[in-house]
Amino acid sequence: MNNTQTYSLFTDFDINLFKAGKHFKLYEKFGAHKVTLNGQEGIYFSVWAPTAKKVSVVGDFNFWNDAENELFVRWDSSGIWEGFIPNAKVGMRYKYKIVSNNNDIVTEKADPYALYCEHPPQTASIIWDISDYKWDDKKWLSYRKDKNDLDKPYAVYEVHLDSWRKNENGDRLTYKKLATELVNYVKDMNFTHVEFMPIMEYPYDPSWGYQLTGYFAPTSRFGNPQEFMGLIDAFHQNDIGVILDWVPSHFPSDAHGLGQFDGSHLYEHPDVRKGYHPDWKSLIFNYERNEVRSFLISNALFWLEHYHIDGLRVDAVASMIYLDYSREAGEWEPNHFGTNENLAAISFLREFNEAVYSRYDDVQTIAEESTAFPGVTKPVSVGGLGFGMKWMMGWMHDTLDYFAKDPIYRQHHQNDITFSLAYAFTENFMLPLSHDEVVYGKNSILGRLPGDEWQRFANLRLLYTYMYTHPGGKLLFMGDEFGQYEEWNFQKSLDWNVLEFLPHQGAQKHLKALNTFYKNTPALYEKAFSIEGFEWISLDDAQNSVLSYIRKGHDPKNDLIVVCNFTPNTHESYKIGLPRKGSIVEVFNSDAEDFGGSNKLNKKVIKTKKLEWNGKTFSAEIMVPPLAAVMFQYEV
Template sequence: MSTADTPPAAISLEDARKVQNGQHRDPFSVLGPHVKGGQRHVTALDPGAEDLFAVDQTGEHKLSRVDGTDVFTGPAPGDGHYWLKGKKGRNVWEYEDAYRYGPVMGEMDEYLLGEGTHQKIWTVLGAHVMEHEGQHGTHFAVWAPSARRVSVVGGFNQWDGRRHAMRARGATGIWEIFIPNIGEGEAYKYEIVGPEGHLQPLKADPVGFGSQHPPENASIVRDLRGYGWKDAEYMKGRAQRNDRAAPISVYEVHLPSWKRRMAEDGRSLSYQELAVELVDYAADLGFTHLEFMPVSEYPFDGSWGYQPVGLFAPTIRHGTPHEFRDLVEAAHEKGMGVLLDWVPGHFPVDPHGLAKFDGTALYEHADPREGFHPDWNTAIYNYGRIEVANFLVSNALYWLDEYHVDGLRVDAVASMLYRDYSRKAGEWIPNKDGGNENYEAIAVLQKTNIAAYGEHPGIMTVAEESTSFPGVSRPVDGGGLGFGFKWNMGWMNDTLSYMQKDPIYRQHHHHQMTFGIHYAFSENFILPISHDEVVHGKGSMLKKMPGSEWEKFANLRAYYGFMWGHPGKKLLFMGNELGMPTEWQEKEQLPWDLLKDPKHGGVQSLIRDLNKLYRETPALHVKDCDPEGFQWIDANDAAQSTFSWIRRGNAGDAEVVVVCNMTPVERPSHTLAMPSAGRWREALNTDAEVYGGSGRGNMGAIEAKDEPLHGQPASASVYLPPLSTQIFIKDKG
């Protein structure tokens, strides 16, 4: 309650008309309780009432209507709790007055928000279920600095923006209001009057924790409190699981299409169903991490989540925030990490989203040469605005903090790094030094990584970065971007290009398989076979492979063996373990019936065994990012299209030799240089019958003799099946 007397009348006719028309810039100055002449007066707007009363323990106090308006005012003696009672005919309703409650946001929060250094903006902005001044309700707060008015609207006030106009918090541009008796599950939006006095499209909450089911797009009040995490033991040890020396094998998943309930109109699985079926499946295949394509709320299914509107809301397509936590915790119970695809590079211009949020280019650049993305027809964040940078950094921390996710894979980093990305001359603005680097975006990425690793040691951040930008996975204090890992797009493009060629021509492109080693240790790389490689007419992994059906499967198995034996962490998009004959379709579930065919089941079994071997063999993962862990045996056998190399771990770890034959010609007595004499166990052979191969190999082992070759002290005669990869491990005996 205000302690200052109001002007001679509790509310002037001019102010009442402004309230009536939704034009008052400071509704808290005239609505609610105010002292006049030593007595409390109450003023309220209720467009549905014929009569309005302020009610307290002493009785009902009828308020007078201000002429020609739906504003009522009058004395309400005392200073205790009161509520409002409306009447129209026989209808009577009672409700708490939102304008009798003071501010919720503290001065320190306001200061940090204004400074752009509030790392947990979600604890202040958005919709928070709480007790305030003894009353249950929800506090709403939103940033809209250029707005003349901001109101919360929903079914609770007939979507009438005049009823719950918010309190402006000065220079910060924050608006807030506490609305009593609003709680979990309530739909709401913000009604905003822009700087020119024009009503904007209703906006979803930029920091909302929930959303309606698309195509409906209102925000939903979600209470994030009260989840009882049980993954403390996992969280203590996850730093080792995400380390560059750890075995990291990622299963990338599009949650809506991984599996569907075909008997229930083909619906997608819920988070809780995925917590059982997906987690069990990925764990059985031996993956160490799950990576979810974006789960931040998005309006258009066909964007796969890469055009998010609700960055703080797990998509309702699969359930509520607590249910998403169930999925993360289930993965942790199985010892698997969870990575989220995170999209700070752009956002869609849907009317209910961030675009022109308060009637101005608030989150985006006003100039399309900086603020419009030509590839996706989306808006680009204004990274140089401190509040926008703070919004993005805080969002990254939100997922790590509130949902215990183990890392973020940052989408389309290259599009953020360069001002001229996908732009012609004259369509972009150089930086202050005349170059094409986007200094502001670079700073946001660096701040995000510093904050993420600083607040949550043991997590990982991963960059999808398709250029040769230096130091992506180098620490910020060393001049880098500060990511933990980077996708190796060059390796993926080169090796897939090689594999798609008829084996008769592969000898002329031998370097495509070997060139990646030249830069393999310049970053902490992940080798990605992601969703991008099996969409938009690129065909499935199996379809990319040349030759007969048998050769296609053999090529695919040999390539997976090559990939798991190569330095670098691993990532495989869902369905690629099935040997799908067609490319991925987001509207359909994976073709699980393929597993009835031994050829497809064999590919799946190969992935399971590759993951197991990779996890259990230190030489295959400890030095994935270290040149000391790799040595070519023969990188130059282009004529026969064979490749062979050594993988090494720490001192005392058994050495590993990998050899690939990328032609359909069997080589029954191939002489292979070896790092030492003795018995070498054939730990994996992609041509094994269990994988759908011909079953040709080395009877479980080879014997290397002290006969130097290719600079190695020993050599062995090895049977190389056609289109195969074999992995040998030195026996300790």
């Protein structure tokens, strides 16, 4: 006996928008919603399953009996099944049991729009209501635009919540504990933003969260949705923005997930050349299908609306926009222009960015895009993809390769450390030293640096100081800030115990001071994405492996002079050209004793001389410490 009652949250306008791929608030319609019908409280369920013959809701409210609560298919060919179940309540588990048109029973499916899921390895959805959380971040939201603009500092701490820190007994921290411990740490280290590796529900720990099954549900590993809101709220109350990793590029084929959802290729592209990812053994969304585009864009906006997220870092963009990505000849088919671009995916990304920025002009979208695809951060109106920023993968590879070399050989590779400035302003770049650089035998950042212990830590401080003075935003993976020795292991905590030792303490102090200096130095961020914000002093002193340049903000009085020495040799009287007369003072030195350095500092005010050098009218002689970066400003 079917005890489901007819009910709908959809209007004809909703259906038309959904079919057209223009409904971007589908989370208000699909899923499980608490409603009252004829004075009786219950749950309205709706799911998209256009090729299904029968759809039932099974769960705690009907002893998982598929005959109790069958849904009704709409008459309008939308493929939506819906109905009201009076005895279903918040907190109960449920799934959709779907019979396809050929009478094959599809595995019970989790709700694609579920707000909460069972703790893996259990796979049921949980009826949930997130409307009762009382946010306390109104102040942050009132000035978030000022914090998130591209002319403001971006120092991002990338975190994998499961392995940042463990309890003493080895258990993972909860959202509640993280709201104290992680927030306090990020604030103390003076990062401006935190970026979470994917927190949407995922079944398989070794995927690090990049294989999602619950796109609208924060993982239950650490607590419930309101507790995750509390974590974000705590960051906001401490002036720290929150960026989420978002994965619209692929999804796993787990039986309870989106794959073959109603017995057909519903969410994934039916052509294996477009619908299967050979690297990750996962399924690829069908960007040509309007309803799928609505699902994904609704998901992005959901996190911005209901979780007050400040930015979305979009994973694996390159895999989306190229039909031949990681495929051999014969494994892909060109588009109708005969080229390798996935036109539907490109169109989707443009629409996604337009949807985000038209509704939230105070957030940022950030592309992980590893190719030279043009215009990733250019506006859609001029043919770009419309992202706010893009990861600068070329800088990352060149820089890490350079720093891995023994300093004696660096003179032969000067171009590796200068080449990034040849294209630094073609996009709005963020400089990433991410989780991908400390896994799979690559070693930790510290572990790949050459020399004895002192030189390795000096190299580490130099690397970060060079990174922070290079144009663009900054992103650093957890553990790198204190010189984690071992590669990242997602199964265990970071090696916090190394902070018992002075070199690691010095590295942590340096990064904290660097974040503080960066946030307080407009020349490092006001023109971070403009060629007007950078000027070479000298890029060709390969013999000494020294670089010198000027970073500029809106006010010339704040210009910052940067000199980087990539060898262990100290230069007691190193001459640099300067654009104007005056006196310069040292304002930051990565070789400071407090950071574990040799404390070779420029303690006195240095007067310029009217002696042309490096093509500049004036010059000055400074002391350049070993394996260090030193910064100066004109005395006001």
